[in-house]
Amino acid sequence: MSGKNNNYKGMEGLKMSNLTKMQFPEGYQCQYKETVMRLANMIGRKKEGVQPGGEGSxxxxxxxxxxxxxxxxxEMAEVGLCLGSFQKKTAAQVAEMMGKPEEYCREVLMDLAVYGACKVGTLNGEDVFWTETWIPGHMEMIVNNPNNIKKYPIVAYAMEAYGRVRGGGSVGSFPVGVGLMRVIPIESAIDGDSRKADYEEISKYVEExxxxxxxxxxxxTDREVMGEGCGHLKEDMCIQMGTAAEYYIRTGRARQITKEEVYEILKRAEENGLMHEIPNIDGSGKTHAICNCCGCGCLSMRTATMFKNVDxxxxxxxxxxxxxxCTACGQCVENCPVNALRLGQKLCSSEPVVEDITTTVTPRDEEWPEEKWTPEYRTSRENVVDSGTSPCxxxxxxxxxxxxxxxLASQGKYQEALDLIRKENPLPAVCGRICNRRCEQACTRGQIDQAVAIDDIKKFIAQQELDPQKRVIPKKRHDYHDKKIAIVGSGPAGLSCAYFLALDGYTITVFEKEERLGGMLTLGIPSFRLEKDVVDAEIEIIRGMGVEFRTGVEVGKDITLDQLRAEGYDAFYVAIxxxxxxxxxxxxxxxxxxxxGIEFLRGINAGNRPSLRGKTIVIGGGNVAIDVARSAVRCDSGEVSMYCLESRDIMPASEEEILEAQEEGVRLNNGWGPKRILTENGRVKAVEFKKCLSVFDEQHRFSPKYDEDDCVVVEADQVIVTIGQSIQWGGLLEGADVEFNRNMTVIADAFTYQSGQADIFVGGDCYSGPKFAIDAIAAGKQGAISIHRFVHPGQSLVLGRDRRIYRELNKDAVLVDDYDHTPRQKPDTIKEASSDRFHDNRGILDEQQIQKETARCLGCGVTKVDEYMCVGCGQCTTKCKFDAIHLERKYDAEGVEFTQMPPVVFRHVxxxxxxxxRKKEEQLAQKEER
Incomplete structure (x- = not known):
């Protein structure tokens, strides 16, 4: 679904009572073809002679x-019934059985083969036809025919339903290694294992x-048809080999590729977080196909995640x-296709901590009715154990x-450290200078002495961005250049969205109404906090990824969204x-x-620095007010005083910036709100302030209360008002089906950022109201994920998507006996500071300091593994930069040829x-003892 589907639950969102029923699109009518039903019964190996649709059918x-x-x-079914199950027959043999012309039978058999109801191959130089099983088999073949999907979309619903309707009956019935599909580990994950077997090496199947x-x-394909796509797209994913490849090529289902191309597809799949599976019905060490699967779209993987039928x-x-x-970086957790990994706590604690997450109640020795299924598995992913993980x-x-x-920085692997940061933040050098450091405020080390200087470490790492000789342009993950996306606004949200969409190879154009890129990063933040060449350097990386920037273009005035739609733009990200x-x-x-205050800073950043004389009053208590006050000092104001409603402990400005402002002579006056401005001859003379008793009401809504009788009058030569920011929409959203909040921010879905008009997504301050750069960056990535799904047909904006819900460990209960006692490292002020007072003269930690500071990290978090739920795909090992996670062989099970499965399954059942x-007896005995 490419429209608004934020609350769409998908087929797994059905009520339990409907989970074992086929779901039909509206308007579908059954045709009751008895001969076709007999063919279905034959393929399914039902007893011969059963009444179509009756008992046993x-x-x-x-x-x-x-x-x-x-x-x-x-007519097709009548011919198909002559084939039997797993029996290869020629057209001549079928013609003899039917008493009909061979050419007629050949033509109908080919029709069946093209549709997918039988296979065709060559044996001893002659065409033979046969039927196999439903999955892996005819259902995939039917759905893999693009013409079938166009003409008969119901077949996609049927394939989705098969595993859901039949899956419950197979739970617990198959021993390890004997399922219809089988995970094959990424080969690099098992290199060097002394117990490895060649039937679990993907290259074996390719080379044979x-x-x-x-x-x-x-x-x-079927998820897409049903509007339930998870964002992992269908194209060029399934590899067929040998006779299966010959059949697929002959019937127009696939394109022939070389062995080298096979390895390229496998590599690309691994790099993009996918896992390998094979049809497991040809016997041990044999298969006819390799699938590259995701846990959120694959119907085979649903067996594990929905039914817990992992074996x-x-x-x-x-x-x-x-x-x-392990450093709990989270890459293994986020890439695990079955959510078998979660972040937990490494440090000791005086309170209970979740240590083992391995599922203990399983179908191996438990009955497994619908009540134990997890139909919502594609929306219920968890990243963290209940007792929490790293606060940072x-x-x-x-x-x-x-x-x-x-x-990584402690190991001198600075480029790898930068790559890890860029998984979430494409502007690390910017954030190293202006981030409000919520990570440091939460740092467990702060309970002992001082928090780790996280931002200074990041700033050091990101210096590589500033040197064109060391700058690395990220490799694209995909190529969707035929899809055009327009981004309106080049601030942190817009740049972040552009970066992540560029990674996927989209054609991106960023429209910026100002002549300079960067939004508030360049226009609203003074250079003594963020030099503009830092912003420019990180924008150049995004430009190097193929993003086009068009400055001096105001969307809604110089060009409209409708005109951009006419030019072929598929979606819009609005982040003004x-x-x-x-x-x-x-x-x-x-x-x-x-x-x-905003205009004051904008003028300074544009090179128009006013010369202030006398006394300056800055009204406001946020970070922008601090920037204004510090800028006023640099504009030669004789005295700069700040007045704000909030008390010192609840000021919205960051503590570090408040201290820096006070060090520069800014006088801070808390708990005062402006009552009126006194003037003389049309010019400001003084400000009368009234005492603020409280800022928020009981629901923490902004609702200041004052003592109107407690007032002071403060002389002023100029007053700079910095009490908030407003959004200047102009004509940007004129005619759009978009609603606004009272503060003129756009109403949009809090998870997907989709507005009331399906192709318009929003992020940053124009959605959330004024926040920090890191908030906008995070929103930009999520906007990119939504847009990626939106522009491809049939993709849900929510199914299979990580909601990124994290919880921190209990720092008060942490027990730390052994730690590095080195004090927090501080960068020196640059001695050769520019005579320009707006120059950023804050230094950067040197390499020796980096070694000392990184050693101060307590290493709070660690990854935990659910060994029952783990399918052994090895994807986690490819994402770990620390050699902290490996595959170990736990089972020694081989596959079994399909016709030999029944006795094996029967014994296991x-x-x-x-x-x-036995377990029930033991539980009853224990209950009686109590």
Whole structure:
């Protein structure tokens, strides 16, 4: 679905009572073809002679019948019934059985093969036809035919329903290694394992074949048709080999590729977080295909995640974490396809901490009714154990792997550290200078002495961005250049969205109404906090990724959204920021000498620095007010005083910046609000302030209360008002189906950032109101994820998406006996500071200091593994930069050829029943003892 579907729950959102039923799109009518039903029963190996739709037969609304009914005629079914199950026959043999012309039978058999209801191949130089099983088999073949999907979309619904309707009956029935599909570990994850077997090496299957093709993924195809896509797209994902490849190529399902292309596809899949699976019905060490699967779209993987039936698809391996090496950076957790990994706590605690997350109640020795299923698995992903994890990662709005990049920096791996930061934040050098450091405020080390200087470490790492010789342009993950995205606004949200969409290879144009890029980064933040060449350097990286920037273009005035739509733009990300000031609404506000803080800073950054004389009053208590006050000092004001409503302990400005302002002579006056401005001859003379008793009401809404009788009059030569920012929309959203809040921010979905008009997404200050750069950066990434899904048909904006819910560990209960006692390192002020007082003369930690400071990190977090849920795909190992997670062989199970499965499954079912009965007896005995 490419429209507004933020609350769409998908097929797994059905009520429990409907989970074992086929779901139909509105208007579908069953045709009741008895011959087609007999064919369905034959493929499903039902007893011969059963009444179609009766007892012992498939029912008319079963997925097996529905997927055939769509495109198989009675005449086709009649011919198909001559094939039997897993029996290869020629057209001549079928013609003899039917008493019909061979050419007629050949033509109909080819129709069946093209549709997907049988296969065709060559044996001894002659075409043979046969049927196999439903999955892996005919359902994929039917869905993999693009013409079927166009003409009969119902087949996608049938394939999705098959595993959901039949899956419950197979839970616990298959021993390890004997499922219909099987995970094959990423080969690099098992290199050097002394117990490895060649049937679990993906290269074995490639090297044993000479004919290959690639097709769209059938699972993602049916998810797309149903509007349930997870953002992992279907194109060029499934590899067929040998006779399967010949069949796929011959019937137009796939394109032939070389062996080298096979390895390229496998590599690309691994790099993008996908895992390998094979059809497991050809016997041990044999297969005809390799799938590249995601846990949120693959119907085979649903077996593990929805039913907890992991044994049916797992490899022989499970992931193991070396806690000493693990830094809880989260890359393994976020890339685990089955959510078997979660972040926990490494430090000791005086309170209970979740240590083992391995699922203990499983289908191995428990009955597994619908009540134990997890139909909402695509929206219920968890990243953190109940007792929490690292406070720094939790409290960072972008959830950067802070502990991870600190460890990499300690090892001198600065480029790798930068790469890790850039997973979430494409503006690290900017943030190293202006971030409000919520990570440091939450740092566990702060409980002992002082927090780790996280931002200074990041600033050091990001210096590589500023040197063109060391600058690295990130490699693109995909190529979607045929999709055009317009981004309005080049502030941190817009730049972040552009970066992450550029990673996926989209054609991106950023429209900026100012002549200079960067939004408030360049216009609203003074250079003594953020030099403009720092912003420019990071923008150049984004430009190097292919993003086009068009400055001096105001969307809504110079060009409209409708005109951009006409030019082929598929979606819009609106991130214009809050670049206007707010008025006080008091008497005398229009007098000469009253300035807006935003305009004051904008003028300075544009090179128009006023010369202030006498006394300057700055009204406001946020970071912008601090910037204004410090800028006023640099504009030669004789005395600069700040007045704000808030008390010192609840001022919105950061503590560090408040202290820096006071060091520069700014006088801070808390608990005062402006009552009126006194003027003389039309010019400001003084400000009368009244005592503020409280700022917020009981619901923490802004509702200041004053003592009107407690007032002071303060002389002033100029007053700079910095009490908030406003959004200047102009004609940007004229005619758009977009609603606004009272403060003129856009109303949009809090998770997907989609506005009331489906193709318009928003982020940054124009959505949230004025916040910090890191908040806008985090919003930009999420906006990019939503846009990626929106511009591709059939993708849900929410299903299979990480909601990134983190919780921090209990710092008060942490027990730390052994730690590095080195004090927090502080960068020196640059001695050769420019004579320009607006120059940033803050220094950077040197390499020796970096070594000392990174050693101060306590390493709070660690990854935990659910060894039952782990399918042994190895994806986690490819994302770990610390050699902290490995695959270890736990099982020694091989596959079994499909026709040999029944006795194996039967024996396993009998043993399971014994386990369940024995466990019930033990539980009853324990209950009686109590």
């Amino acid at each position: 498939y029912q008319w609304d079963d997925p097996e019948y529905v997927c055939l009914e769509a495109g198989v005629t009675d 074949n000479t004919v290959f093709c690639v097709s769209d993924c059938s699972c993602r 049916m698809i797992r490899s022989n391996y499970v992931a193991k974490v070396d806690a000493k090496k 990662k939790t409290n960072c709005p972008a959830h950067i792997g802070i502990q991870g990049y600190i460890k 920021g809050a670049q206007g000031g707010r008025k006080l609404g008091v008497e005398g506000e229009e007098a000469e000498g009253i300035y807006s 009998m043993k399971r029943k014994e386990k369940i009965a």
